[in-house]
Amino acid sequence: MIRTDVGFSLYANMTVIYNGRASSTAGPGNFLLIHKPDGSTFIHASGLSTPLNYQRPGSTILVNDDIITVTSKDASESIKVILHDVKEYNEFLDWSKAKPVMKGTEKQLCDKIIANIDTLLGIKIIEVNRELKTPIGDVDIVGIDAYGIWHIIEVKRGRITTNDLYQLWKYYTHLRITKICNGYMAAPAISVKAQGMLDDFGFSYLMVDH
Amino acid sequence: MIRTDVGFSLYANMTVIYNGRASSTAGPGNFLLIHKPDGSTFIHASGLSTPLNYQRPGSTILVNDDIITVTSKDASESIKVILHDVKEYNEFLDWSKAKPVMKGTEKQLCDKIIANIDTLLGIKIIEVNRELKTPIGDVDIVGIDAYGIWHIIEVKRGRITTNDLYQLWKYYTHLRITKICNGYMAAPAISVKAQGMLDDFGFSYLMVDH
């Protein structure tokens, strides 16, 4: 009755058991199971954005009477669903693959910063490096001024937290071995604690927005 | 026709426009829209685990002909769905609220480490602090030996990455001001780069598993 070769949804009273990286049980309860043609499967309860349980694309689904088994591609993870009472079953044909086209990402915030870098820093920058490769990671933006001073900018699209500062600090301590450096955190907001730590490090905060 | 006071799913050819923290567009395509009684709404395309677009619980949904608008609780975010061709509509009553009961979490890995801490460290520990509060965050485990040396352990349930080390470094630099400290990362695995950086910091890796 259930076609595993197409997308479908199943609203039912069920119990869900997961084993893999972790393990969990849920239910019994009235949940919605969704299976997509890419092999991914999700079980949604009410009250949470994240699914109660899931398997990622590439999984295989097997239906045996009132037991559904979903196994991940490498067979390291699986969920078992015990159906107690099926209420709705629907098939979805020609399900589209698609990704949203995003705007307002960190990448685009970087664009904006680079376009206005002289104004933001209050210094004339003569060379800009983006995603500068270092052995310990990529630096978002490095602007070099006429004196050869390196202005290191770590960009965050959201609010700067204390942990974010260590990323800048990591690059700063690495680059200062060979260059004279200044450190900057650029974001729309910064937490109070992060601001305090920023001052301790001797870095500066650049207020930027999308 | 669409009841916004219950849970429902809508399989349709649609275009989705999001505005909020970022903004995005997707479609037109055949997607599945799910609305849960908690107010959350999700639009799933095939090929991704994460929804193409969504609003979190507490949102309000408004249906006007072939336009669906979902607005977040604080009205800072919204998605607009333009329906081009509705293929399926189903209502789901008595949708359960539930959370999975998890095993194999970091918390439980901590339990195991603490139970075997003497063996793991090769030192007799006379006092164990868990989730030790500091102004910059909580330290997973601190074991104190007979000499008063603090053994700081940062636990990860998965693989240790370079970024994880800065969390330990943060606590280490903070605590070493007043105590003699050793630093440890405990996890089932560690990346090559993280291992190298760990050595540079003078920390140790503890191999632990669930």
Added chain:
DNA sequence: GCCTTCATGTCGGAT
């Protein structure tokens, strides 16, 4: 409400 960290995080990009 702000801040911090965990997560079966997921996902994309680079090596």
Added chain:
DNA sequence: ATCCGACGTGAAGGC
């Protein structure tokens, strides 16, 4: 394939 870092991260817990 592994590694690394962003994410509209989401969710939980503490203050």
